[in-house]
Amino acid sequence: EDQVTQSPEALRLQEGESSSLNCSYTVSGLRGLFWYRQDPGKGPEFLFTLYSAGEEKEKERLKATLTKKESFLHITAPKPEDSATYLCAVGDSNYQLIWGAGTKLIIKP
Amino acid sequence: NAGVTQTPKFQVLKTGQSMTLQCAQDMNHNSMYWYRQDPGMGLRLIYYSASEGTTDKGEVPNGYNVSRLNKREFSLRLESAAPSQTSVYFCASSSTETANYGYTFGSGTRLTVV
Numbered sequence: 506e507d508q509v510t511q512s513p514e515a516l517r518l519q520e521g522e523s524s525s526l527n528c529s530y531t532v533s534g535l536r537g538l539f540w541y542r543q544d545p546g547k548g549p550e551f552l553f554t555l556y557s558a559g560e561e562k563e564k565e566r567l568k569a570t571l572t573k574k575e576s577f578l579h580i581t582a583p584k585p586e587d588s589a590t591y592l593c594a595v596g597d598s599n600y601q602l603i604w605g606a607g608t609k610l611i612i613k614p
Numbered sequence: 615n616a617g618v619t620q621t622p623k624f625q626v627l628k629t630g631q632s633m634t635l636q637c638a639q640d641m642n643h644n645s646m647y648w649y650r651q652d653p654g655m656g657l658r659l660i661y662y663s664a665s666e667g668t669t670d671k672g673e674v675p676n677g678y679n680v681s682r683l684n685k686r687e688f689s690l691r692l693e694s695a696a697p698s699q700t701s702v703y704f705c706a707s708s709s710t711e712t713a714n715y716g717y718t719f720g721s722g723t724r725l726t727v728v
Binding site for chain 2: 539
């Protein structure tokens with residue numbers, strides 16, 4: 506069964522304290538791995554798409570990496586405005602997205 | 615601003631009542647989707663429309679119907695609301711079925727069924 510698991514469920518960091526979020530997946534016929542950011546009361550906002558193991562993408566303080574079984578979202582020197590829930594999704598062989606439950610990130614000033 | 619517009623933002627229904635959630639996008643996207651989001655769970659696909667004139671069931675279609683009115687608009691109907699349908703509903707659109715360019719989401723409809 507296709508599945509996406511994100512860990513941890515929640516992560517509290519001090520401003521400037523770097524860390525990583527994990528997204529592990531099992532899917533037949535990966536059609537991309539997607540990272541989204543969701544702020545309270547809003548819809549998810551697209552961040553990155555990764556397609557093959559070894560691929561990396563960066564945006565400001567965020568860097569996403571991909572292996573054959575998992576993806577990491579690295580956050581370098583985070584600021585309070587990086588606080589949000591980060592969602593991971595994988596595209597399956599039918600081009601449907603399978604979503605993880607998300608990691609709630611809280612950055613304290 | 616270009617994007618996906620959902621209405622209403624909030625709704626309270628009594629069990630057995632019906633309602634339609636509206637969604638419109640102005641990005642000329644072919645594909646549109648309806649998801650529900652519940653605490654501790656990932657987004658679950660209710661229905662999707664790969665192109666104007668087509669609709670398909672997703673993971674959790676029971677109790678819902680959809681209409682792709684035209685390329686811009688995709689509505690979700692609850693014919694007889696149940697407390698299990700209490701959730702936050704999101705509409706999304708994408709330029710291709712493969713979502714190569716990412717989905718664009720609306721701001722959601724928070725529905726409570728009492």
